[in-house]
Amino acid sequence: MVQHDTLDRIYSALADSTRRDILTRLGEGPASIGELAEPHGMTLTGMTKHVRVLEDAGLVRTEKVGRSRQCRLGEERLDDAMAWISFYQRLWERRLDGLEAYFTLQKGTDQ
Structure with a gap:
């Protein structure tokens, strides 16, 4: 499992919309600090x-x-x-599948 401090840094970084925009832009290819700052009207220091x-x-x-x-x-x-x-998605999918099976079984016994 991933270390909590690593996840804390990742999710903290992703919590800001400007930083998410930066990642979206970098998904298109490399960019300079100036190129990243321009669409946000931000100083180079801020970026x-x-x-x-x-x-x-x-x-x-x-x-x-x-x-x-x-x-x-x-x-x-x-x-x-x-x-x-993904770990928690699989965990919840298993729990929901179990809940669905339970209700399906209950529905079958009620008839």
Whole structure:
């Protein structure tokens, strides 16, 4: 199972709509801090703070290229978050399947 502190960083990073927009944009390919900041009307400093949160969560990688910083999706992407969600999805599906079977059995005995 994924470490809780890793999940905390991932979900905290995803809690902000600007950071989700950044991930959506980076899904199209790498971008500089300036390219990410422009559609949001944000300063480079402000965007750098958002990117740093995503980088700390492992969702984004940055690299100095000349005088700018290039950003791209992290290697892990959302795998840790998806593993956690999938675990609980399977758990709830089993519970709901059991509940459905119970009600189907009850319906059959009532007739």
